[in-house]
Amino acid sequence: MNSERIQIPTLLAKVKTAQEAAALIEDGMVVGSSGFTRAGDSKAVLQALAERAQSNPLKITLLTGASLGHDTDGLLAESHALYKRMPFQSDNGLRSHINDGEVLFIDQHLGETAELLQAENIHPIDLAVIEVAMIRADGQLIPTTSVGNSATFVQQAKQLIIEVNMAVPTSIAGIHDIHIPERYPFRKPILIEKVDDRIGSIGIEFDPAKVVAVVFTNLSDSAATIAPPEAKTDAIAAHLIEFFEKEVHKGKLSYHLLPLQAGIGKVANAILQGFVNSPFEGLTMYSEVLQDSTFELIDAGKMDFASASSITVSKEWYQKLFINFERYKDKILLRPQNISNAAEVIRRLGVIAINTAIEFDIYGNVNSTHIYGTKMMNGIGGSGDFARNAYLSIFVCQAASKNDTISHVVPMVAHVDHTEHDVDILVTDFGLADLRGLAPRERAKVIIENCAHPDYREALLDYYTRALEKGGQTPHLLGEALSWHERLQKMGRMTSELERVASIQ
Amino acid sequence: MNSERIQIPTLLAKVKTAQEAAALIEDGMVVGSSGFTRAGDSKAVLQALAERAQSNPLKITLLTGASLGHDTDGLLAESHALYKRMPFQSDNGLRSHINDGEVLFIDQHLGETAELLQAENIHPIDLAVIEVAMIRADGQLIPTTSVGNSATFVQQAKQLIIEVNMAVPTSIAGIHDIHIPERYPFRKPILIEKVDDRIGSIGIEFDPAKVVAVVFTNLSDSAATIAPPEAKTDAIAAHLIEFFEKEVHKGKLSYHLLPLQAGIGKVANAILQGFVNSPFEGLTMYSEVLQDSTFELIDAGKMDFASASSITVSKEWYQKLFINFERYKDKILLRPQNISNAAEVIRRLGVIAINTAIEFDIYGNVNSTHIYGTKMMNGIGGSGDFARNAYLSIFVCQAASKNDTISHVVPMVAHVDHTEHDVDILVTDFGLADLRGLAPRERAKVIIENCAHPDYREALLDYYTRALEKGGQTPHLLGEALSWHERLQKMGRMTSELERVASIQ
Known part of the structure; x- marks a missing residue:
């Protein structure tokens, strides 16, 4: 069994416990770890590191693909083992x-981390912890359910710790397409x-001499939490499906649409599920994450092919997927995240990008974070990679929340992640704005x-009308622009009544 | 002479006066015009249209490459002839x-206008007004000093008005490289x-049957205003040159650097001129605009090749350029702006992008507009096209202005064009921040x-220190964040003294 999973004999001698491997990580190191949206993450070594840090303090800078599962980020933080973290997390x-x-958290476009490492614009990786399904005799690491930044981490790290996850069948080999762009100034398209x-190899080439430990694990990825159907997400999905149908009727798109990207979470899942009973067919994805809905669309004969950087599914689908893997294997591809999120490819393919906002403002600026x-x-996350270069850049969120005491359409967003230049369509449960x-x-x-909750429309219109009196390309009342957020911070709610804030003007 | 400039005989019969041509433009039309940073713009027909609109009101939507010269935008606005304008302007x-x-002004990434037109995500062009140096027998229009969006406008417009500018020598043929990307879903790298x-042809292919008028002109482009050397811009340039030297000494870059992009204006010009007496050599540009400094660097033997979408130079250089055109002709190339500003190419080449900010905040968000x-x-303009995908994204501005009553480093920018994700280096006359x-x-x-004017450092630090007490990834005091701009709006100045604004909190 071990020699099937580890086909390079010298590496069998490097097998260690997670604790022994974690002991090789030193204070101050920059560590790169596999893991993207809780898929294909380190399941033993980083946990052992968190435990070790409680008795033997150390701090590392941790880079991953995206979020980790198994509470790893939380355990590391509780053990005070993190000095700096990038490019994404989603841990309470x-x-x-x-x-x-x-x-210290660096919130980074997911498509850029590997680029920054390669360009030496951020500190290089000292040590990488990478989950694999197997180590092939030809010197390739076969990743598991995600690729993330693993290829770049493996290339750059001086030391490698490899976690071989026995819970992932070796039949997964073949769904990855590993390509690392050339260095400047020799880059190619x-x-x-x-x-x-396909533009690369099925595994990550590596230097066995760099391997300092191999650790066996036998654990599934943390399951995606399944959100039950909900009136608001269904309404958002319905508005979007109706919009796409209109675009088809206008002759702008065919029923195949163009490749879809959908952010992670219940809204994106609901939208994709909305395609199951629709006239759309021959759909494709060029996205970051494949969720339950992707495989449901494949089963429904609606989805022809889906490319991403990870598979993040519910417990039910995780099992179903590997039992029937041959059914899906030739319909999916996992790529490094600097390829799944490459500006070049997103623009060329004409991706339809659907991402979730925390809030947006009356001019279409979006706060995602x-x-x-x-x-x-x-x-x-990858929302910026996609929104900037998409054929259509769509952001969705509920119009209001917490018993409608918070409006997600505001006079001015309190933080900008996506500027109005990069936003084409906004959708809430109340409707769709085509900008x-x-x-x-x-x-x-x-x-x-079209988008604001009716309780807030009057107040928003009043703000806008008064701002108009001051003129400008983007009329605002500076003394009042962020007052809705101030009330929220102070009183836990925005308000539907017009409460003019004492302005210094 | 006419038959050298207009090599398709049927078009000689279409020669009209500017007034006759302008009369063909109808109320409500969407008009696309050549012109990019005041180069290669319409010099007769749009002016005649402005004049006509005074007695015979009409309103059009006007798309260009970027800004126009000859006060054309102002004349059209004064005549109330503009309903909507995109993607850029710089007219008082x-x-x-x-x-x-x-x-109504749509402020658009310059690289995206042609993409939006091709994808039918904005209203198609009804009529295009294009300045050319000549109309070739093989059915190609040879542009003058800019390409801008002309290729896409010509392809899409139902009617064409061509201005043949006799002031531009026909020897300009050969410096353009015209390529229009394929339509979705058939796009290629x-x-x-x-x-x-070179990836395209030397001219813009067109259908002679679409031509409704040919108008002769004989006028130079509006000259770039030459800013005299100034202590602040020289200081900014010196900080940047010092930074680049350090990167070379660290082994990150060679003395050739990577292709440079520089926004238009005196700061960019000063920075490029800073390279003349420096150890840098074999420089290249992949930019939007070629300014005086580009040609000075070519003359100094420092610049090997420069690609852009326009040539915008001073009166002196405009003459010098065409007299010695053979000296420069094989060292420059003008491309459509969706190619000069293509995310794909900018990332591949590893462009070093230098753009001007109006202000930036303590977290590195930039207001450009x-x-x-x-x-x-x-x-x-194109600052977003470059900043997002550059190898290095650099923004420059003076630390303070108007006798230092306005700080250009602020607690929170009042408008975000570039988020902190897209900003690597900030430079003012006081120093450089490597982020x-x-x-x-x-x-x-x-x-x-490093960057704030000393008069404002204490107040900025005080704001930051008090914001820190409230915690967060990006600490802010919402009631005070925009107060510096409120004071500016109200009193014409920010302040160097700590004046806490009455907060509602």
Whole structure:
């Protein structure tokens, strides 16, 4: 069994316990780890490191693909083992340590981390911890359910710790397409012209001499939490499906649409599920994450091919997937995240990008990351990679929440992740605003009328009307622009009544 | 002479006066015009249209490459002939009509306008007005000093008005490289791997049957205004040159650097001129605009090749250039702006992007466009196209202005064009902040210490220190964040003294 999973004999001698491997990580190191949206993450060594740090303090800088599963980020944060963390996280425990300022967090476009490492614009990786399904005799590591930044980490790290996960069948070999762009100034085009184009190898080439430990694990990925159907997400999905149908009727798109990208979470899942009973067919994805809905669309005969950087599914689908792996294997491809999120490929393929906003403002600027404009939620993820270069850049969120005491359509977002330049369509449960070809003053009216919760429309319109008196390309009342967030911070709610804030003007 | 300039005989019969041609433009039309940073713009027909609109009112939507010369934008605005304008302008007269709300202005990434037209995400062009040096027998239009969006306008317009500018020598033929990307879903890579790679034809293919008028002109482009050497811009340039030297000494870059992009204006010009007496050599540009400094660097033997979408030079250089055109002809190339500004090419080549900010905040977010966050200055131009995908994204501005009563480093920018994700280096006359690999809390200290004017450092640090007490990834005091801009709006100045604004908290 071991010699099937580890086909390079010298590496069998490097097999260690997770604790022994974790002991090789030194204080101050920059560690790169596999893991993207909780898929294919380190399941033993980083946990052992967190445990070790409790008795034997150390701090590392940790880079991953994206979020980790198994509470790893939280455990590391609780053990005070993190000095700096990038490019993404979604852990409750880590989040509070970030907002307390204990952990320095760099919120990065997911497509750029590997680029920054290669260009030496951030500190190089000292040691990488990479989950694999097997180590092939030809010197290739076969990743598991994600690729993330693993290829670049493996290439750059001086030391490698490899976790061989026995829970992932070796039949997974073949679904990865590993390509590392050339270094400046010798870069070549990324020659993907269709979502299923292969441009690389099935595994990550590595130098066995760099391996300092091999650790066996036998654990599934943390399952995606399944959100039950909900009226608001269904309404958002319905508005979007109706919009796509209209685009088809206008002759702008065919029923195959163009390759879809959908952010992670219940809204994206609901939208994709909305395609199951629709006239759309021959769909494709060029995305970051494959979720339950991707495989449901494949089963329904609606999805022809899906490319991403990870598979993040529910417990039920995780098992189903590997039992029937041959059914899906030739319909999916996992790529490094600097390829799945490459500006070049996104623009060339004409991706339709659907991402979730925390809030947006009356001019179409989007906040994806910061509560009250100050507290980090998860991070920008790949939303910026896709929104900037998409054929259509769509952002969705509920119009209001917490018994409608919070409006997600605001006068001015308290933090900007995506500027109005990069936002084509906004959708809430109340409706869809098509902003294409509209100037800011036109956008304001359409957004308030179509997307805002009715309880807040009057107040938004009142703000806009009074701002208009002061003129400008993007009319605002500076003394009042962030007052809705101030009320939220102070009183836990925005308000539906017009409460003019004492302005210094 | 006419038959050298117009080599398709049937078109000789279409020669009209500017007034006759302007009469063909109808109320409500969407008009596309050549012109990019005042180069290669319409010099007769749009002016005649402005004149006509005074007695015979009409309103059009006008798309260009970028800004126009000869006060054309202002004349059209004064005549109330503009309903909507995109993607850029820099005209004093038009600016006030935009901020009054009379003219709807869409501030667009310059690399995206042609993409939006091709994808039918904005209204198609009805009629195009294109300046050319000649109409070739083989059915190609030879542009003059810019390409801009002309190729896409010509392809899409139902009617064409061609201005043949006798002031531009026909020897200009050969410096253009015209390539129009394929339509979705059949797009191919843009195969530029070096700044001097040619991928298209020397002219714009067109259908002679679409031509409704040919108008002769004999006028130079509006000259770039030459800013005299100034202590502040020289200081900014010196900080940057010093930074580049350090990167070379660290082994990260060679003395050839990587292809440079520099925004238009005196700061960019000063920086490029800074290379003349420096150890750098074998430089290249992959930019939007070629300014005086480009040709000075060619003359100094420092610049090997420069690619852009236009040539915008001083009166002196305009003459010099065409007299000695053979000296420069094989060292420059003009491309459509969706190629000069293509994300794909910028990332592949590893462009070093240097753009001007109006202001930036303590976390590195940049405002490039809006005074007080509300009034449009010029537009985002290509700064976003380059900043997002550059190898290094650099923004420069003076630390303070108007006798230092306005700080250009602020607690929170009042409008965001470039988020902190896309900003690597900030430079003012006081110093340079290298933000690579820094989290927001680290950025704040470096930006305040290195870039802020000394008069404002204490107040910025005080704001940051008090914001820190509230915690968060990006600490802010919402009631105070925009107060510096409120004071500016109200009193015409920010302040160096700590004046806590009455907060509602």
